[in-house]
Amino acid sequence: MKIISLFSGAGGLDLGLIQAGNEVIWANDIDKDAVATYRENIGDHIVCDDIKNINIYDLPEADVVVGGFPCQGFSLANRKRTLEDERNQLYKFFYSTIKIKQPKFFIAENVRGILSLGKGEVIKQIVSDFEEAGYITTVNLVNMANYGVPQTRQRVLIIGQRKDYGEEMLFQFPQPTFSKDGKDLPRWISIKDAIDHFPDPDTENNVINHIYSAYKVEYRNYTGHRKTDPNKPSPTILARGNGKGGVCAIPHYNGKRRLSIRESASVQTFPEKFHFIGSMNSCYRQIGNAVPVKFAKLLGEELIRLEHNGV
Template identity: 35%
Template sequence: MTYNVTPQLASNGFTVAELFAGGGLMAVGLRAAGYDLVWANDFDKNAVKAYGHNLGDHIVHGDITALNIDSIPDVDVIAGGPPCQDYSVAGTSAGEEGERGKLVWRYLEIIERKRPKAFVFENVKGLIMKKHRPTFDALLERFAAIGYTVSWRLINAWDYGVAQKRERVFIVGVRADLGFAYVFPEPRPEDYRTQVLRDVIGDLPEPYAIHAPEERLPAYIQNVVDGKTTTNYGNGIPVNSGDYPARTLICEYRAKCPNEVTSINGFPRRFTVRECLRIQSVPDSYVLPDDISLSAQYRIVGNGVASRVSYLLGVALAEQLRTATESNAIGERLISDYPDDCANSRKEAV
């Protein structure tokens, strides 16, 4: 089976530039939704290599704080999620005072300067929690102040046909002159919490079978063999099984972390990179180059946006932008065709 839950749609006529693009997992979804990807940026050279390998050489490697904003092409939509570690519960919790946390304001600065029709902003759930809520509210206020009508939602990827309980905050802003607020698509009944690990990785072969002597087994597996612990590791966090969605993938693998699944041998093992990609709803056509280290590959996948989520949000945005653009064009044409009548109507209304 070739896995793909983001089928390619026809071009929608809208262009996208992506900030903090990473390896392009969000871009995979947007491209499939019909957008033309014309520019992207990221600071991580491995992420840039992965993006370029899969999506094209329009990505620019470099520090976004040093980037000349005028070098970003004019586009219809700007997308991306500033680094989340300073807002994550598992991260530094430094918030907007952190080196990465302050990048939310750089994102806003670029939106203000470039004035796209719309933007899509993604970040961790921690941004709307009590400690960082003042930053989130201030961000919404500033987006409104620079002329954008904003809508936001905490989205669980599992609700949208992804086999992962991944909660992320999405803000979608629409330039006020377009006259509408973005409406988030609702989960379809066939998608809503229906996908489990078996559905997305069940056809993949086991990466290995354990035949090594017990003394060569990893310590956490050895403890299971010896009866010193269970597959809960004694901390109440069960190992993923095929009958449930994955817990949120993290950007790096550790022995005791959610990036694990119970193998056919009954022992826990970490997900392979391909399994992680599928859990992030990335099609099998996406391939990470062999010269990127394994740890960097896990980081690229764990930091990404679930492709099917960006796909569905992108489809809805394109439909709403098209409707607004066509309505505005019709209105402008009517005013042009009947200038005197419109003028008289305005006088009568006054």
């Protein structure tokens, strides 16, 4: 299927969709480093610009629109004001793109917290908006470890299907392929399984982006500062961390340092030849913001199945 990608970042979601056989025909992000990374590894179809400068009517026709939008500007008291809230321009752009371009499907990714905002009223409002735009909509909470990603990353996937394809959702959400206990499915992939083959970054090696933050490992009961168990999936790879604008990379299970950029990318299931561009903080942030490639490919395979079935 032909796909428009909004807020693409370094391209984790797009790469997985492409690996499955789909074509991303237009992409956008405002971050120069992320766009440079995307261009080097994926393609030149990405536009580096603020969405305020983009005319939705000029976007190409596509079968699918994908992307993640922030949700910090939602007002529970005034729905109209919510769409006009300056902080919700990205959500409004995504919503308006769906409403104007009317793709067959859309896929929106977000953090788990969107489900609890306003005691659940915000996600109801978002679903209502998409249904008003002409889509039946499902909301799916996913633990990426259940799909072969070596990370206990929980995210929300909102799937929309244009109503003229029927009231039954044709998009079959991927079923888990791994489990925590390993009884009925293979056991979750551990972080050690995923990254133990990399050489020590302090020795001479040819591994790209295999450098790490000097931010000291001090264990305390706070996100990004807890011990990493080598026999379990990694904690969530972060896009933000220390509260001062910097990124807090997850501690390596050896307890001596933080994960390198390359190791963090492997936990997010990026290919080992995928080259990230920018400062160390920028690279960590690009990785932390991404959708794991392996999971994105499963979504892409479902789109391919639907296309083969004539949807």
